[in-house]
Amino acid sequence: MFRAEWVAAVSMDACNGCRLCMRQCQYGAIRYSSNNKKVSIDPTACYGCGVCRASCNKNAITLSPRELVTGAAGVW
Numbered sequence: 859m860f861r862a863e864w865v866a867a868v869s870m871d872a873c874n875g876c877r878l879c880m881r882q883c884q885y886g887a888i889r890y891s892s893n894n895k896k897v898s899i900d901p902t903a904c905y906g907c908g909v910c911r912a913s914c915n916k917n918a919i920t921l922s923p924r925e926l927v928t929g930a931a932g933v934w
């Protein structure tokens with residue numbers, strides 16, 4: 859399995875903490891924080907498959923070009 863040229867990120871303003879996206883990520887890249895009751899995505903673990911974005915009813919997840927994301931650029 860190769861990583862895609864994209865990396866996912868979560869908008870803290872839009873996320874309601876429902877965790878639907880977490881259940882869809884096969885790579886364990888999405889973490890839930892009980893402190894702020896929202897999720898975040900580890901860019902170094904994300905494969906850029908986009909499944910999480912499709913599962914989010916709040917449109918809180920965006921995909922950005924891997925080369926522009928700190929920590930993920932050059933990670934294939």
Ligand code: SF4
Nearest residue numbers: 873874876877879914
């Ligand atoms: S599915 Fe969307 S709203 Fe729900 S936890 Fe994930 S990013 Fe947040």
Ligand code: SF4
Nearest residue numbers: 883904905907908910
């Ligand atoms: S894009 Fe794919 S690998 Fe990255 S966080 Fe979303 S579901 Fe996980």
